[in-house]
Amino acid sequence: MAQSQRSSDSIRSLADMTIVDTDSHVTETLEDLIPYVERQNPGVVRFLKNAADARRDVYSATRATAAFSQTPGPLDGQESGSDDLVHSQVREPSVKIELMEQFDIDYSILSPGLNLNLATVNHDSTAVAIAQAYNSWLTDTFLDAHDGFRATAIVAHQKPAKAAEEIDRMASEDDIVGVQLPGSGLVPPAGHTWYDPIYEAAEDHGLPIVMHSGNNGASAVFPIQRQWAETFLEDHAFTFPVESMWHLISLVCQGVPERFPDLEFVLQECGIEWLPWLMWRLDDHYLQNSQDVPMLRRMPSEYIKEQFYITSQPLGHTERNDHLASIVEMAGGAETLLFAMDHPHPDFDTPEELYNPLCAGLDGDSIGGIMGETALELFDI
Amino acid sequence: MCGRHKVTDEAAIADPGERVLTEVKGVEIAVFNVDGDYHALANFCPHQSGPLCEGPTQGRVTVDDDLEWAYDDEERNVVCPWHGWIFDVTTGTNIDAEQYTVPTYDIEVEDGEVFIVI
Structure with a gap:
């Protein structure tokens, strides 16, 4: 007992922990990707070269108002x-x-920037070309530059068979540790069988599906709710968590964890505070409506605890640190939560922003898992 | 209250799907005929104390190996009329969450009479 206590205490210091940032963005632009599209998919490169405004002419990505206008940070695809x-x-x-x-930070899992909007690309072959270009650019530009770089390879859901081929291509890269399927603007929701080729390929290669939430594509998915948000604050506060709730409910209730029992999911940047509530709500609904979801053999929360992870940033602002620690414990603790920084976005969290409140309620082993050890195992680092 | 308590004459629940609801020493208990066998269950849902055994009996929706929907038509499940929680009459166990169970009781049949053994 005493030895166990010492062991637990010995990693309470953040400096002693392995820190894995599970959502660390690059800020690619079309300019970066066009040379790759020109080589790999020349048939569609004119769509990119002639785009006066990438967010309008390539993607369908909008915001209610300018993002984080109090802060000078870059956002996806902005030059400044x-x-x-x-x-x-x-x-x-x-x-x-x-x-x-x-x-x-010991390891950073690199996430896309502009291409968090990939699901909103209307022209399917262009979406495939952008995904291939991004993955090649990312590999050439970043992956050999630092021992701590790992990344997700992005796929275009518009053509699932092509996405599966891209997973096969990128899985041979040792530093690719997941498949990015951006959740913003993703229709139909992620539990639909449309995505089965993607899930099958990811499962075959032992790669988790990583779904980053976002507000830019939300005008297509939540047209009424999103378009009546008059400001960025309302838009951003609503869309990120709701989008992930939508996909998570769909994934569980359509039996994806049963169909792909070895596949794990990571939900990025959608908050964690709602997860206990959603698990309770889904379990309650399940017990009253189980005949709607005959493919499930267990309570929804059991699937979520076993096959889903969620990244920490942005944390809610709580009056008391122990409140956040309690929510994290209820959400599954180190079995579920992964530290994320979200650099270079203006709402980034430092490691201390998560570590300090966790100390108010979790033991050292749990905190060590959340700050990095769970991610090391999940991403096979 | 230990002992054997008569519930009904067997003729009253001779056909599969029939049930009798009775009270033994203040405990409401139902006896169901499931495919010719008798099963006794407390009339109490552990969810919110609803009258479980007054709900309909049914089979259950299931899936085949290809995850296409199918239906197991053995009507061994009782659905709580309050909130729809479903229990297997033959085991007393919730079909969706085995941690939720309802008391079951042994049955004896003798000379055309059905007894619950408590």
């Missing part, structure tokens, strides 16, 4: 940025490496 390290553009490795050194 800041010289401030935490707000810089990330189109080459040095910025990210410097940031990792400053905050003692």
